[in-house]
Amino acid sequence: RKEVEQDPGPFNVPEGATVAFNCTYSNSASQSFFWYRQDCRKEPKLLMSVYSSGNEDGRFTAQLNRASQYISLLIRDSKLSDSATYLCVVNPPSGGYNKLIFGAGTRLAVHP
């Protein structure tokens, strides 16, 4: 089983739609969780950290379910500029705080 698994998509949605991505992780002792965004042929950029209580940043909401070992990202009122690949990132217990493992990414395409 992969350490971090995501639905690869693509998710094709119209502008204004709400879309949700899920990510599962294999190691229940994983410590930190993040969502990164990667545009085509660009470097990944941090979108948001994921906290146990859930957190929101504008149109983006991230949640963590430790019991089921999954992380979610909800995007409300999708914009064309949200089109990108969304990478789930996990810090497993081995390797210390500097080891971050990336999921394969979920591709989002927002159309007019």
Place this chain on the structure above:
Amino acid sequence: DTEVTQTPKHLVMGMTNKKSLKCEQHMGHRAMYWYKQKAKKPPELMFVYSYEKLSINESVPSRFSPECPNSSLLNLHLHALQPEDSALYLCASSLPGTEISLHFGNGTRLTVT
């Protein structure tokens, strides 16, 4: 614009060549990383330096040799690479601690012929 600078942006090398990738950051970050990314795949961790010491080597072949001359610089020395090593090589940096936020450079797109 990214605050982590990587050079060169593109590199083509033969299997017998020796070349180096360079990475520089001036954000005072004390952890620096090399990731490898193939097309349509996620970044794969190769090496981590923490306070200029190698802390993680993800069983990377010895034809890849990292070096951290100081807290701002990170190199990746390449020798006798294979065509399957062709990929985007991403450098990243972060503050050490419990909440790691990676700042990536634009990457070096490497082609091995």
